[in-house]
Amino acid sequence: MELDRLDRDIIAALVDDARQTYAEIGHRVGLSASAVKRRVDRLRELGAITGFSARVAPQALGWTTEAYVELFCQGKTKPSDIALAVARFPEVVGAATITGEADALLHIRATDVRHVERVIERIAAETFVVRTKSAIVLSRLVDATHNPSVPEVRNESPSIG
Template structure:
């Protein structure tokens, strides 16, 4: 799917405020409300926009502590096996396979450090886990939702999707 500058500006406006009206977004990007609606409908149909949601501060839900945990797995553990296992833990809010020595990186949110420790202990007990290495987040320096920054090629034109 190819996104032009207007599509990217509309997406950035929606990321900033998903409740903005088409008229408000149109004023920001220089289009009529109906033109914005047509573009948003097309962006939804093509899968560029996958949905709308509220961003909630994790602290408001009691998740005041976060950590990143590297998983080191036995042999040729399949990523799908890792995903299936860690998806059972509500504290795991993100997981990815990575390059380097570790096989996967988990993002954990918990109520406190003891809670993080209990989650890591349970994950480390999974049959395929050889060891873990964890880091507790002290403070967030940058946190931008996907779509807030619109990537561009070096020549100033949008990066093709």
């Protein structure tokens, strides 16, 4: 899917504040409210915009502790099996397969360290998990989820010379 500069500017405005009116976004990007609405509708149809949601501070919900947990799985455990198993844990707020020795990396949010420990124990009890390796987050240095940018795509060929 190809997005032009206006599409990217509209997406950036929505990421910044999805509660803005089409008129406010239009003022920011130089379009009429109706033109912005047409573009947003098209971006939704294309799947570039998948939905709108509220960003809530995890601390407001009592989730004051976070950890990253590497999963080491036996044999040829399928990523879909890992996803199915960890999706049952509301504390797992992110999961990805990764390169390196571990098979997957989980992002866990919990109320305290003991809560993280209980979650890791339950995940480690899954039949395919051989071992886990965890790290507790002490402080968050960069959090792009609160100020994400929409990267510029460049269709440039590297010059050889």
